[in-house]
Amino acid sequence: MRIFGPGAKPAAGASAARRATTGTFTLSGGESSRPTSAPVGLRSIGGIDALIALQGLEDPTERRKQAVRRGRVALDALDELKIGLLDGSLSQVTLSKLRSAAGVLKAGSGDGSLDGVLGEIELRVEVEIAKMAAG
Numbered sequence: 264m265r266i267f268g269p270g271a272k273p274a275a276g277a278s279a280a281r282r283a284t285t286g287t288f289t290l291s292g293g294e295s296s297r298p299t300s301a302p303v304g305l306r307s308i309g310g311i312d313a314l315i316a317l318q319g320l321e322d323p324t325e326r327r328k329q330a331v332r333r334g335r336v337a338l339d340a341l342d343e344l345k346i347g348l349l350d351g352s353l354s355q356v357t358l359s360k361l362r363s364a365a366g367v368l369k370a371g372s373g374d375g376s377l378d379g380v381l382g383e384i385e386l387r388v389e390v391e392i393a394k395m396a397a398g
Contacts, residue, residue, distance in 0.1 A: 323373050330372030330381060337364035337384045344391055353395075361392050 340360040347353035368385040371378050 327372050327374055327377060330370070330374075330377055333364075333367045333370070334377075334381050334384055337361075337368055337388055340364045341384075341387060341391065358392070358395055361388050361395075364388055365392060 340357070343357050344353070344361060347357050365385060365388045368381050368388065372381065
């Protein structure tokens with residue numbers, strides 16, 4: 264939609280897309296414009312420290328999900344070790360996976376029973392790592 268000034272009329276026979284204006288747009292004389300003020304700077308609630316603190320907060324359910332995920336990864340690595348021992352194709356990659364799984368199991372979940380199970384998985388992983396290093 265186009266706005267035409269008081270004396271402007273669209274060209275006769277022209278399409279709406281090609282209409283031209285010859286008038287100007289003006290505000291009525293009774294209204295006054297608001298005075299402009301200096302731009303207001305953004306207020307910092309707590310700055311970077313607050314953002315970092317918020318990133319550090321974890322939801323207990325999210326911590327539990329991550330702990331379960333870490334436990335499953337460790338169990339998968341133990342299964343891979345078992346298959347490698349039975350198959351005779353044990354590799355250094357399996358040992359690396361076990362070491363990384365043992366490293367991530369140390370973080371707690373906040374749930375006592377889950378932490379107990381993860382502790383048992385961690386112990387089993389550490390025993391298997393020790394066996395592989397000795398033999």
